[in-house]
Amino acid sequence: MLYFTKLAPKRLGLGYRSICGLNLWHEEINADIKHKIEDYWRDRLKVANFDENAPSGDKYYVLSMFPYPSGSLHMGHVRVYTISDAIARFQRMNGKNVIHPIGWDAFGLPAENAAIERQVAPRDWTRSNISHMKSQLQRLRCSFEWGRELATCDSSYYKWTQDLFLKLYDSGLVYQKRAVVNWDPVDETVLADEQVDENGCSWRSGAKVEKKLLKQWFIRTTRFAKDLLEGLDDPLLQDWRDVIKLQKHWIGDCDGVNFDFKVKGGDDFLTLWTPKPEAINSVKFVALDSKHVLGETPGVLIDEGTKRLNLELVHPFSGAPIPVFVTNQIEFLPFTDTFVGIPSVCPQAAQFADKFQISYEKTNLGENERLSLQNQICRQASELGVGGYWSSAKLRDWLISRQRLWGTPIPIAHCDSCGAQPIRELPVELPTTSLSQKGGAYLKQLSDWVDCTCPKCNKKAKRETDTMDTFVDSSWYYLRYLDPSNSQKMFDENKAKKMMPVDLYIGGKEHAVLHLYYARFISHFLYSQGLLPEREPFKRLLVQGMVMGRSYRVKGTGRYVPESQVKVIDKKKNRAVVESTGEAVVMGWEKMSKSKHNGVDPGDMFREYGSDTTRLLILADVAPTSHRNWNSNTFPGILNWQKRLWLTIRDFLKHRKSPPPPIPDDQFKAHDDYMFDSRNYYIKGATFNYCRSQQHSVAISKQLGLTNSIRRAPPAIFAKSLQFERALAAQIILLAPMAPHFASELWSGFVSAPDRLNQSGEIDWEKPVLEQRWPTLDDRYNLDLVCKVNGVEVCNVKIPKCDFEKLGEEEAIKIALNQKEVKEILGEKEVERTGYMFEPDYEGVVSIFTRWERKEKSVTQ
Numbered sequence: 076m077l078y079f080t081k082l083a084p085k086r087l088g089l090g091y092r093s094i095c096g097l098n099l100w101h102e103e104i105n106a107d108i109k110h111k112i113e114d115y116w117r118d119r120l121k122v123a124n125f126d127e128n129a130p131s132g133d134k135y136y137v138l139s140m141f142p143y144p145s146g147s148l149h150m151g152h153v154r155v156y157t158i159s160d161a162i163a164r165f166q167r168m169n170g171k172n173v174i175h176p177i178g179w180d181a182f183g184l185p186a187e188n189a190a191i192e193r194q195v196a197p198r199d200w201t202r203s204n205i206s207h208m209k210s211q212l213q214r215l216r217c218s219f220e221w222g223r224e225l226a227t228c229d230s231s232y233y234k235w236t237q238d239l240f241l242k243l244y245d246s247g248l249v250y251q252k253r254a255v256v257n258w259d260p261v262d263e264t265v266l267a268d269e270q271v272d273e274n275g276c277s278w279r280s281g282a283k284v285e286k287k288l289l290k291q292w293f294i295r296t297t298r299f300a301k302d303l304l305e306g307l308d309d310p311l312l313q314d315w316r317d318v319i320k321l322q323k324h325w326i327g328d329c330d331g332v333n334f335d336f337k338v339k340g341g342d343d344f345l346t347l348w349t350p351k352p353e354a355i356n357s358v359k360f361v362a363l364d365s366k367h368v369l370g371e372t373p374g375v376l377i378d379e380g381t382k383r384l385n386l387e388l389v390h391p392f393s394g395a396p397i398p399v400f401v402t403n404q405i406e407f408l409p410f411t412d413t414f415v416g417i418p419s420v421c422p423q424a425a426q427f428a429d430k431f432q433i434s435y436e437k438t439n440l441g442e443n444e445r446l447s448l449q450n451q452i453c454r455q456a457s458e459l460g461v462g463g464y465w466s467s468a469k470l471r472d473w474l475i476s477r478q479r480l481w482g483t484p485i486p487i488a489h490c491d492s493c494g495a496q497p498i499r500e501l502p503v504e505l506p507t508t509s510l511s512q513k514g515g516a517y518l519k520q521l522s523d524w525v526d527c528t529c530p531k532c533n534k535k536a537k538r539e540t541d542t543m544d545t546f547v548d549s550s551w552y553y554l555r556y557l558d559p560s561n562s563q564k565m566f567d568e569n570k571a572k573k574m575m576p577v578d579l580y581i582g583g584k585e586h587a588v589l590h591l592y593y594a595r596f597i598s599h600f601l602y603s604q605g606l607l608p609e610r611e612p613f614k615r616l617l618v619q620g621m622v623m624g625r626s627y628r629v630k631g632t633g634r635y636v637p638e639s640q641v642k643v644i645d646k647k648k649n650r651a652v653v654e655s656t657g658e659a660v661v662m663g664w665e666k667m668s669k670s671k672h673n674g675v676d677p678g679d680m681f682r683e684y685g686s687d688t689t690r691l692l693i694l695a696d697v698a699p700t701s702h703r704n705w706n707s708n709t710f711p712g713i714l715n716w717q718k719r720l721w722l723t724i725r726d727f728l729k730h731r732k733s734p735p736p737p738i739p740d741d742q743f744k745a746h747d748d749y750m751f752d753s754r755n756y757y758i759k760g761a762t763f764n765y766c767r768s769q770q771h772s773v774a775i776s777k778q779l780g781l782t783n784s785i786r787r788a789p790p791a792i793f794a795k796s797l798q799f800e801r802a803l804a805a806q807i808i809l810l811a812p813m814a815p816h817f818a819s820e821l822w823s824g825f826v827s828a829p830d831r832l833n834q835s836g837e838i839d840w841e842k843p844v845l846e847q848r849w850p851t852l853d854d855r856y857n858l859d860l861v862c863k864v865n866g867v868e869v870c871n872v873k874i875p876k877c878d879f880e881k882l883g884e885e886e887a888i889k890i891a892l893n894q895k896e897v898k899e900i901l902g903e904k905e906v907e908r909t910g911y912m913f914e915p916d917y918e919g920v921v922s923i924f925t926r927w928e929r930k931e932k933s934v935t936q
Contacts, residue, residue, distance in 0.1 A: 094843055096823025100728060104721040109685035109817070113216075116816040120845060122218040123167055125174045131573040135171035137163045138553055138613075140582030140590075141178045144204035144226075145185060148211045148677045150622040150667055150693065150705060151583070157690045157813075158619060158699050158771065159581050160217040164812035165765050167218075168849045174574060176556035177212065177219040179205050181228035183545045184262055184279055187481035197481040198507070201228055211677060215686050216815060223556050227548035232555060233483040234502035235565040236548055240486060241497050243600065247460050248295040251495060252343050254474065255368045258287040263517075264478045265291065267544070267589075288368065291476040292485060292541060296596045297346075300466035301329040303595055306611050311576070313615040314769070318587045322595075325588050327467025332453060334415075334462040336361070336388040339396060345369075345388060348468050349415040353440065353448040355456075357419045359433050360398050361388055362405045364412035370401050377431065380404055391461035402427075410469035473593065475544040480505070480518055482542030490529035490536040498530055503538065518542070550593040553577055553612060554601075572608045580613040587618060617769050620702040622693070623664040624673030627651060630659040637672040664704050675705055687814035688713060694771045694813055712779075717817065719782055720806070724824040727803060730793035731828040738791045746788055750798035753784035754805050755856040761809050762849070763917045771813070778809050797832040804838050805850040818844050852876050852916050861920045862891040870896040882919060884911040891921035901925065 097115055099108055125134070139159035142152055156177075163175040181201050190197040205226060212219070225232050243249045257266040261280035270278045277284055296303075304326045307319045332352035337344045349355060363369055363384075374384035381402040388397040405414045405427060418425040418435040428435055440448065456463025476485075484505060486498040506524045518524060519540040529536040551565070557574050558566040582590075591613075598612035627641045628634065642654040643662075651660040667674040680689040691713045697703050737743070757777045764774035785802055792799045807825060811818035822844035831840060839847060852858075857873035860882070872890055874882065888909045891897055907926040913919045 094823055094826055094841070096820045096827075098824075098827075100721075100725045100824055104718050106684060109688060109717075112820045113685055113687065113816040116819045117216065119843075120216065120218070120815050120819065121843075122220070123173070124220050124222065125574075126172050127570070127573070129172045133170065133172045134174065134574055134578075135166045136174040136574060136577045137166065137579045138174075138176065138556075138577045138581065140580075140586060141180050141549070141552060142208065143180045143183065143185070144201055144208055146204045146207065148208055148215075150675050150677060150680075152208075152212075153215065153677050153680075153689065154622055154693045154699070154703065155581055155583070155619055156212060156215060156217050157693050158617065160215075160219075161690075161694065161771060161812040162579060162581075162766070163218055164815065164845065165849070168808070168812065168845065168847065169766075170848070174223075174556070175219055176223035176225075176559075177217070177221070178223075178225035178552060178556070179208075179227065180545065180549055180552075181205065181226040182233075182482045182542075182548055184264065184479060184481070187479055188262070190481075196507070198228065198505075201226075201481075214681055215677075215690070218815075223559050225552065225555055225559050227483070227545070227552065228481075230502045230504050231562075233548065235555065236483045236543065236551070237486040237501050237503060238565060239551060239597070240543070240547070241499065241501075242604065243294055244497055246600070246604075248298055248600070249292065250295065251290060251292050253288055253368065254291050254293075255286050256289050256291060256474065258285045258289075260285055262479070265289065265474065265476055267474065289476075291474055292539075292543075294473040294475055294547075294596075296473045296593070297333055297466040297470050298464050299596055299599045300326055300470050301464070302599050302610065303592070304329050306595065306599065309611050311609065311611050311614055315616050316618075318584075318591065318616060318618065321587050322592060325470075325592060327469045329465045329467050331466065331468055332449075332456075332462065333464060333466050334391055334456055335460075336391060336397065339387040339389050345413065346462065346472070347413050347415050348411070348466065349417065350468075351415075351417055351420050352452050352463075353445050354417045354420045354438065355415075355452055356390075356392060357417050357435065357438065358390065358397055358415055359418055359424070359428055359435050360400060360416035362414040362416055362427070363399060363401045364407050365401055365403065367401070367412040369399070372401075374401065378404075381431070391456065391459065398433075400431075404430075408468045473544075473546075473596075475547055476541040477544055478517065478541060480542065482545060483548060484518070485539040485541055485543060487539040488527055488529055488536040489539065490532060490534060492534060493529055493531045493536075495539075496529055496531045496536070498527075498538075500530075546589060546593050549590060550597040551601075553580075553594070554607075566606075568606050571606065575607060576609045576611060577613045579615045579617060581617045581619060583621070584618045617699060619699045620697075621666050622675075622703045622705055624667040624671070624675060624705050626663050626665045626671045626673040628661045628663070629653060630661050635671045635673075636660065664702075667705070684710075684714075685816075687817045688717065691717075691775065691814055695775050697772055698770045699772075700769075716779055716782060717814075719786060720810070720817075720821060723782070723785060723803070723806075724821050726790075727793055728824060728828050730790045731830055734794040735790040737795070738789060743791065743796070746792045747796050747798045750784065750788065750792065750796060750802045751853070752856075753781060754798065754802040754850075755852050757781035757784070758805055758809070758850050759852060759858075759917060763914070765812070767914065767917070774809075775813070778806065781806050781809070794830075795832075800832050801837070801850075804833070804847075807844055808847050808850055811844045811847075815845060822847075858916075859918045860887060860890060861918055862894055862897055863920060863922045864897060864900050865924055866922070869900060870894050876916070879919065880915065882913070884913075887911045887913075887919055887921050888923075891923065897923065 097111060102108060137159055139155050163173050167173050186201045187197045190200040227233060257271050259266050259277040259280055259282055261282040266277060266284060271284050272278055275284055276282060307322055331348045331350040333346050333348050334355060335344045335346050347361060372384045372386055374382040376382050381400055381404055384399045384401060386399060388399060390397055407414055416424040416427060418428040419438045453463040484503045486501060486503045488496050488498050490496055506521055525537050525540060527536050527538050554566050557570045561567060594612055598607060599610050601607045602610045627636050627638060629636060636653055640654055641651050641660055644650040649662040651662050652658060653660060665671055665673060692710060695713055696709050757780055760777035761774045764770040785806060788799055803825060807818050807821045826840050854877035856876050858876055858879045860872040860874055862869045888911060904925040907924045910922045
């Protein structure tokens, strides 16, 4: 039953209100009631889309990594998108102009193989999966801007992936050459090194990976290696923590320079790294490890373990021939298989040259002369397009060629007369034929598609039949969200300047290296083209942990069995057996997977508990960055909390409509003051954990604490206390980003109560909960100035919020030094340094370090 409440015209001058709910407060909250609440509010929860005309200073771009449309959501999806939605709703309630888009990382092998198995086109299979997963996301009620939705398999999207390829091509950052690659004989495609496991098998098919020599397309990411390394120290980046270490390790120390040496008489070239770029003109030989791509080239054995190849390289500056050796007498750097022999400056190279009678002259440059020559050489190489950029010895360029159909076509035509030529009439579209019905999944099989005309001479040519690695599609999708309907270019630069960078990027740690590296590379490149306002695309990261399920594995065979077939003997000692056979079972927590029989279907959770309860369960108990062991034993805490909130609104309505006898003034004041303190304390904690620490499980704990405080209040406080009313309003608002349907229903009951006490404008009685302003701390509420000496907390100084906000570093340190507890510890010790960290609306921390303390420690050691 729906209801409307008529307000007293004399008090507010209003007629009928527009906020209404189900008015089921007389019933006990259960799953059926929760479903009714969600059904009612589902289409009433408005999503405020990003306002492109609003001031840019208020924008907040929250982005979750877009999903692969595999068919159904899993609990990992539920976790990441619940986190992003809670943050998006929180930021909107704090007055931010929020961008919160969603799309689909829709190309790739899994969809293609599934389509072949089902004898359908990959396009149809992918579209079907997107439709189903989209309905599940909408059931989760994430406040995405669906008007910005994209799918990387749409030609309207990959047209601009191809345009990006051509931008890189025109800048000399794309090339094709032969390379030894990882070949999956089952999926029949190239794999990146990271897609091969420690046993040398494919991550996808499980087949033993083979080595093949193929002509492949590369993007010269090493050109930006030094920029990408230095960018990790950009103060713009927040909460990158371990990801910075991983990225730095991946890039390596950029303490050398790359140069391209052509293979004499051919089209191939080698990119060679040297820590002595100033001496590159003095190269006398190049040495290769036996595992190098050219290692099997015929040559002459000149010594045991050393062969001179029957080929030469061409010096990029002088054109002089450079001999090439395959040898085990050179100590190659880790992860490298080439060595630039410059005997004049390298003892190891000199030793090799002396042994094999390679003539050279010694040189001795001064430091200034060396640096000047370095700059000159690098500039010259850059102008000639033969390298000259700083990189690490181990970093390699990005191999983007893939041999399967379901990917972005590479916009290149191969002409016998003109060679490889860029196709600029985009998009180069994939064929619509279902290749699964033709017995394969390769573009090269479709002669009607392959045959084309050369863009340069109009003679017959053939399209490139490799497609791009899906990492190319995901390297720039965050930019297309800014301007998804633009048919003239990738995105409007003015929009990018207003909306970039991404303020918060949320996703799994498995993407901490490759995806983030490639996305950062593309951002750095587009910044160099003047298209972006910042080099770094993502300000802040939230790397969420996996959702783990309890698994049961037969001891010895490793076979996984469902929980229903297991008898647990001793859960604490992880002892269990297969009920039918008595075989011992190993119990553990592992990433949810159908093959391990430990997955949980989000659809089942929605049906049993509702989407809001599912959202609260996935956010509770552990921090977003930690793995979440999915255990129903933790559910009662959230279920009981919802029940207590429901009862609170019921009691509030009851006591407001029929006030109980009053209590003595002193008792009333004590309870009123307690509600004032509770409201501020828990707002402070919940807000901090919503946005600064990103500990959403702690934000829930703070809300539980506020509920406890509210429930302790006597009926007279429910009926007549302004501070109780403010605390209850805050309670519902704090809950709203996490459980929007349930909070909306609680709010409809709250605002329907008579005798409203708060007419200050703090609460907008005519708007739903998600349109309320986020509660703030009262000016007279005391915040903590924490005083630490040598890292140990000594005391706290209570300072009213109104004064706390004005507190500068110098004054805060002075206050700390004047505290009795601090003075007692310092005594005669000399203060070495001090520091002040300020968290608005939370706390300030003064840190004091003494010189004497450090000396005492060193003596003790």
